[in-house]
Amino acid sequence: MTYPTTEPTTELRVPPGSPVTLEARHEPEPGLSRWLWLVKWLLAIPHYLILAFLWLAFLLVTVIAFVAILFTTHYPRTLFDFNVGVLRWTWRVAYYGYGSLATDRYPPFTLADVPDYPAHLEIARPGPLSRGLVLVKWWLLVLPQSVVTGFFIGGPNAAGGLTGVLALYAGVALLFTGRYPHGMYDLNIGLHRWVARVTAYAALMTDVYPPFRLDQGPQEQ
Template structure:
């Protein structure tokens, strides 16, 4: 009898769960040692797909920016494709970073809620279409600069965390819990910031890994 597929983890975001971009991760108890190198090689097809999706998402984000500034509205269809890109990117980051062994599916659902087809990772959104804040949309990149600076600094620390985790998984088959929580927190923060920068929401993201 095959083991049951674990249910999707509950989406988690800020402490009160109110931010309209959520990232949940259900970590496995152990990771095969070869995954520290194997995952990033196996993820190459996804990197190719992401290259295309990134181009599409940036183009649509520019269209959304123009529509948001001049009309205060952004079509749901545009936001759905952007949500697809951020979700896809986050899933690939989790896999390539050898946090899980499950291979991400080549699926392209444009729903705001996570479709639940990648059990250990849940990335959901509550995009805003009407009544958008034109002023914050106009200055979106400028407003995001503090987050970009802080995340840039945290990413340096994350690099060394991945180096330590690389050897930990290579020799023990397990992530150190503290390092894993730190990396997952960084992914959560990045997911929120991407949702904000790509205009899924006008709500300013918190400076938090939780």
């Protein structure tokens, strides 16, 4: 069985009403190593260390953006671009590591989008944001979604929840069959897509409430 591939692109399609786009490109068989996933925890350590500091900065930037939105209704462009970059970097590492195990290409050390890398994330920059929503969406309105997505990812590296379980299953399948199960792949990407939408909402990057919807597959529908 082979999987469809798409050509690298720098423009991600944003479905109507969704400011967050998370997409991936499946490695064609036999593109994935049977055994490399066993040592990716070691290979990804430099990324984990950097991401720990980037996420501290992400939280600080979000607090600053909160104040800016409260007084101006706008999320400062520089701060917005930085936080998008952190989410983008995190997604690439999760896709390589134990959030998905879906590529053997080592993630680049950059906040920018990398067109030829198989994992992409983009968030459309919003216009004026609601002063009222900024007071409650990050802790109250997002609470039901946080319960759901917490079960999906289980932790900051997306390796302890349902996504991690699916990745482990895929790793074992790779070890014994050399194939990444197609259904597991589609479900895993759908879970990460849901988490990305909730994270963007909680981080004040959009006023569009994330849908309780699982959009599976490598590309946005």
